[in-house]
Structures are given as C-alpha cells and as structure tokens.
Amino acid sequence: MLNYALLLDPSLPVGGFTRSYGLEELFRNGRLTCLQDLVHYMRDVLYTQFTALDGMAIKSLYAAIQQEDGWRMALIDKMLHTQRSSLQHTQESRLSGQRLIKLAKALYPWLEFDQLEESLIQYSATGTLATVHTWINFLLGNDMEQTIHGYLAAVVSFCVEDASKLLNTPYEEKNPFIERTTSELLTVWTTLNAPEPAAFQHELLYRHWSSSYITQPPYWTRKSQSDEVRPFSAPGLSKRLPASP
Template sequence: MLNYALLLDPSLPVGGFTRFHGLEERFRNGYLNSLQDLEHYMRDEWYPHITTLDGMAIKNLYVAIQQNDGWRIALIDKMLYTQHPSSQHIKESRLSSQRLLKLTKALYPWLEFDQLEDTLIQYKAIGTLATVHTWINFLLDTDIEQTIHGYFATAVSFCVEDAFRLLNPPYEEKNSLIARMTSELLTTWKKSNKPKPSSFQRHLLHKHRTNSYITQPPYMSQSSQLDASRSLSSPELFKRLPASL
C-alpha cells in the first residue's frame, strides 16, 4: 500500500516520512555529497528517530485500535505530524491526508474506514501515513512486526531514491544500498524495541496531555491515565477485534 500510494501521489508522505525530505536542504548546504554521507546521516540521525517515533507509534496504535480508543489513536497521530508544527506544514499535511484516505479506499474498498475518519474528525487529527498504514494492516490481521517492517522498508526505499535523485550515483548501486540500509534499520529497531508500549504511552501522555492541539476526553482523569498506561502491557489487549470494528 505504501509504495503504491506514494508512487501515485508523491505529495502524500505526511507524518514520519516527511523527515527525510530534509535531504534536499542537506544537499544544498553541502552536507550531502556522497552515498557515504547518506549512510552516516541515516545511521546517526534517521534510524534512532524513525525507530523511537514511528516504530513505537505503530506499535501503540495497534493497542489503541484494539481498545477502540479513538482519543489515543488521534493523540499518537498528532504526535507524528506535529514534529514540524508550522501552520503551513499542518495545512499541507491535512490536504495530503485527505488524498491518502481517498487512495486507500480505492486500494482497499472492502475495508471499513468510517470509524477511523470519524475519530480523525472528532479529535481534529489528520491521519498520517503511519496511522492509515497501521489501520489497514490491523484490519488485515497482519502481525505488528510485519507492519512495522513494511513501513521501515518503504521509508528506506524512498529515502535512498531521494538521495539518488540528488547525487546521481551509479544506478546499479541502488538496490544493494536499499537492502543493506533496510537490514541495518531493522537491526536498530530490534535493539530499540525493548521498552514496553506502556513506557512509550506514559511519555506520550506526559508530553502531550496539556497541549492545546488535542482535547482530553472527560474520562481521562490523571488516575485513569495511569491505569490506562499500566493496562497497555496486558496480553489480553492483543485479542483481535472483528474486522468491521
């Protein structure tokens, strides 16, 4: 879904994928002159960011969907696209999200998206690429790790594609570079995937609880937030909901 959607509309990478659009700025400023520079950037900056943010977000989105918790889904979604919280970025992200949902419905007409769209409208979220990707894979009963791996593989592919467009190195080096960097990213994910989802969720609630961009629902008192965070580690949460949600 990710590759197809992005190839149909290159403006769609809302949320996490927007981070590697900074490659063009690095290229203009003289920090990206070779594939070696790209590898250093990905290993030192991009890998830690995409694993701790996007990877853990997808993992916790699975839990939120299982709990039918629209507020938490929206909270995680907003965390993903407010990394660059300018009004212009948010406006562009909303437009991209609308196109993404339209493409997604065309690709998966048999899946149910009404609840996701209602949640996004209710809590004024947008539906980032990671959120929609997770929703689809959850309904398709895809394993969490497979969902994350697919997201990472596509992210690496488009990052390398962008770099090749800027640097114009020998084309035959591209596939081997994508394979190597994807493997490295998955290794980084395995190392960073030790914290339980509950620790990520406590950090998320602490960081965003008082922010004005999302309204806290009445039932989320401070004590209930702590209870919800503790409950995320329960294996009972991993029982699937019906595909129709």
C-alpha cells in the same frame, strides 16, 4: 500502499517527517555528495526517528486499535505529525491525510475506514502514513512486527530514491544500497524493541495530555489519564476487527 503513497504527494507526512527528510537542504549545503553521506545522515539522525518515533508509534497504534481507543490513536497520530510539521502546514497536511485515506479506500475497498476517519475528524488529527498503514495492516490481520518491518523498509526506500534523484545514482548501485541499509535499520529496531507498548503510551500521554493541539474527551481527567480506555465514538468496531492475539 506505501509505494503508491510515493505517487500521491511529495509533501505527504511519513510518520514524523515529510518526504524530503531534509535531504534537499543537505544537498544544497554540500553535505550530501554520495550515498555514503546519506548513510552517515541516516545513522546520525533518521534511524532514531524511524525506530524510536515511528516504529514505537506503530506499536502503540496496534494497542490503541485493539482497545478500540480512538482518542489515543488520534493522539499518537498528532504526535507523529507535530514532531516535524509547523503550524502553518497543518491544513496542507490534513489535506494530504485525506488524500491518503482516499487512496487507501481505492486500494482496499473491502476494508472499513469509517472508525479511523471519525476519530481523526473528532480529535482534529492528520492521518499520517504510519497511522493509515497500521490501520490497514491490522484489519488485514498482519502482525505488528510485519507491519513495522514493511514501514521501515519503505522509509529507507523513500530516502534512497529521493537522494538518488539528487545524486543521479546509477541503478545498479541503488538497489544493493537499499537492501544493506534496510537490513541495518531493522537491526537497530530489533535492538530498540524491548519496552511494551504501554510504556511508550504512558510516557506519550504524560508528555502530551495538556497540549492544546488535540481535543480531550470531556471525561478525561489528570487522575484517569493513563488508566482509562477511551473507546471509539461509534460502536461495533470489535465486530469488524480481528480478535486481539
């Protein structure tokens, strides 16, 4: 799924990023001249975003899906998108999200996407790659860490592939570099991955609960914002999802 998404749209949101990761600007400014420059940039900027933002978001998405909480899932998706996307690109990003779900349906025609689509539409969310990737892996019965590891490996590959096109990196240098960088990023994730999903969700909700970029359920109040579960609008998801571990 993640590899096919590379062919879908070069501006496809990947977590809180677009596919460019700012690499083209670095290249134009002379700050990306070799793969070692990419290492420094990823360590300084992207590792934290990939782990503290995308990785923890996937962790919280697992909890939201297990709780059948469509509103919270949409909020996390909106948070991922708005971290780096400007308002004028909102419509384009939603179209990319729709194309992504269409691709997911073609790759996994036996999976149920209705609940995901309904939640994204109801709360005007986008459908980022991290959200759709999490939904698919949950329905396939893959555990959370496996899902996150696959996602992190993919974003490293995305970065290196894009940088290699700019730098004309030889093939024999590229793959070993991807392996080393992926291993390093997974180590960063392991070090970060201490808080429970609830801790990340609690901070997320208090930071974003009054934001105008997502519709709030009519029964959502300041008092109940961190404790009450908002179920998916359509019933019966639990009949189709695997039991929570």
